[in-house]
Amino acid sequence: MKKYGWVILAAFLIWLWPSSPHVNAAGADLFLDGRRVEAPADAKPEMVNGKIMVPLRVVGEQLGYQFKWEPQAYKISIQKNSTDMSMYVGRTSADVNGKTVNLDAPPVLRGNSTMVPLRFVGEQMGLKVDWNNKSKSVNLSQKAATQQADKQSQSQKSEQTLTQSxxxxxxxxxxxxxxxxxxxxxxxxxxxxxxxxxxxxxxxxxxALLVQNITFDDEALRISLNKDITPKVFKMTGPDRIVVDLPEAALVSEFSQTFPIRDDGSRVLTNSNNEDVQEIRFAPTDGQNGGVRIVIVLNQARDYDLSKNSSGEITLQMRARNVDSVMTPTNVEGRRIVVIDPGHGGKDPGAGSVTGRHEKEFTLAVALKVEQLLRNDPDIQIVLTRNGDTYPTLDERPQIANNQQASVFVSIHGNSMPASNNGKANGSETYYARQESLGLATTMHRHLVDATGFKDNGIKVANHVVTRKSQMPAVLLECGYLSNLSNEAAMFTEETQEKIAEGIVDGLKEYLGTGTGTTESLN
Structure with missing residues (x-):
């Protein structure tokens, strides 16, 4: 009898699940614990083959998950506390703590976001999920899921309480x-x-004054409280820090428990891809009336602007650093500005080669050769993001191009694979982040492959900071694999470096329409 009861219940749940084709989730709103979650314009919840799909990273980052995207394998890895998950675009199964979990639908790419079935989000992230067909909205709730678990615990406690004297x-x-x-x-x-x-x-x-949420995105710290207050904000050094004090405030447990507590009593907010921010931590203070302190630990000093509104939203926006003086063109009249970015440098050596060389050496050598080839060109003015062993941050590199109002941005790199690959990976590939860069990528890749003579690994989309934040057509060239003995041996020869530089120049001239001939050799 129990067996048939479970069958009936399963059939009832399937009937309730909004999987019929007439339900339209395209462009739907996404809510987490009643708060709207902003999803990229090209990654709104949508219906795919009768299944509602939501942007995984957008949801996961709100819950404190960490992500790693491997574009070559179309793999996304997710980690939080003791939970490790991985899934692949187009594959109908995921790995959760070493076990295979079947998916209602395979993950799909939408712009720079990975869309996953709504049911997976609920089951694996501990959320209560709900589709509101009337308002066309996806509602996720960690509070409801927590309350349901608490009710069972409280029921047991109540029975014990009744027996007490x-x-x-x-x-x-x-x-x-x-x-x-x-x-x-x-x-x-x-x-x-x-x-x-x-x-x-x-x-x-x-x-009570409650801190309901803390997020950090686009160099802005956002704090959501249930009341309007004025925080105390100040800077400290050794290391550089920005401190936000919220006197008499307390952390909402549903939010704070999302992040593991450290030995010092603080919790660390998940931070993503910011070169200047080392970590963001928060913790209750020991004041007589309570309080919460939030600390942005910086790799170098930054200024900020503070704003708030009457609904309890506080925003600390870090000011952009002035990098105009990093590299300035010597002559721009009547010439198109092209920014060449030698990847890595300084404290960041990049990938190591099979013979112990560093990626930063290769990228700078090629970039300097490009500059030399175009030094006297009447149509193109080259600007380098670095001309020595220094390290402009990932944010500074595209900002240089944006400040110069450049026509093109080209970042030069050397690729690598782990030792487990046994050095088999080889070849040249070109990456771009925005559709407007596809034409540049197509032209530059053709000349790159001709110059290296390596395997053609094609043109690929990837969410690199330098190509995403550049306001002009931008590409990242992975010239060859430093982990491959044959590729590496060629890449550190003057002959191959000169050919790659000439290929980059020929590609630039073709794309900009400034010349149709082949570049003269450096020799």
Whole structure:
């Protein structure tokens, strides 16, 4: 009988699930715990083969997950605490802590986002999921899922409470009265309070100042509170830090518990791809009336602008650093500016080669040869993001091009694969991030492959910072594999470096329409 009961229940759940083709999720709104989550314009929730798909990274980053995208394998790895997941675009299964989990639909790429089935998000990330067909919105709730689990626990606690004596109940009530936290009142404790004390507790909760969410994106720290307050913000050194103090505030447990607590009592907010930010940590303070402190630990000093609104939203926007002086063209009149970016440099050596050389040496050597070839060109002015063993950050490199209003941005790199690949990977490939760069990528890749003579690995889309943030057509050239003995041996010869430089120049001239002939040799 139980067997048939489960069958009936499963059939009922499937009937409820919004998988019929007439439900249209395209462009739907996405909400997490009642708060709208902004998804990229090209990665809104949508219906794919009858299954609602949502942007995995957008949802996951709100919950503190860490992501790694491997474009060559079309693989996305997700990690949080003791949970490790990996999935592949186009594959109907995922790996969760070493076990294979079947998916309702395979992940798909939309722009720079990976879309996954809504059911997977609910099951693997512990969320309650709901599709509202009337408002065309996807609603995710970690609170509801937590409350459901708490109810079971509280039910067990209630049974134990009923068996306790009146004296022990009074002791529990007295102890709770002196230690109660305004941010979270345990429901079990509430049942042990007298009506007058319960009223005081509810009043305390209503007046509490709560930190409901903290996020960091696009160099902006955003803090959501339930009330409008003015934070205390100041800078510190050794290391450089920006400190945000919220006196008398408390952390909402549903938010803070998303992040593991460290030995020092702080929690670390997941940070993504910012060269200047080392980490963002937050923790309750030891003040008499409580409080929360948020610290942005920096790799180098940055200024900021602070703003807030009446609904309790506080934004700390880091100011852009002025990098105009990093490299300035000597002559731009009547000439098209092209920014050449030798990858890595300084403290960042890049990939290591099979013979112990470094990627930063190769990229700079090729870039300097490109500059030499175009030094006296009447149509093109070259600007280098570095001309020595220095390290402009990933944000600075495209900013140089944007400040110069360049026509083209080209980043030079050497590729590598782990030792487990046994040096088999080889060849040249070209990456771009935005559709407007496809024409440049097509032209530059053809000349790159002709110059290296390596295997043609094609043109690929990837979300590299330098190509995404450049406001002009931009490409990243992976000239060859330093982990491949044959590729590496050629890449560190003057002859191959000169050929690659000549290929880059020929590609630039063809794309810009400034010349149709082949570049003269450096020799």
């Amino acid at each position: 009146t004296t022990s109940t009074q002791k529990l009530s007295t102890a709770t009265e002196t230690t109660i936290n305004s941010a979270e009142v345990d429901k079990h404790t509430e049942t042990a309070l007298s009506p007058s004390k319960q009223q005081n507790v509810e009043l305390s909760k209503a007046n």
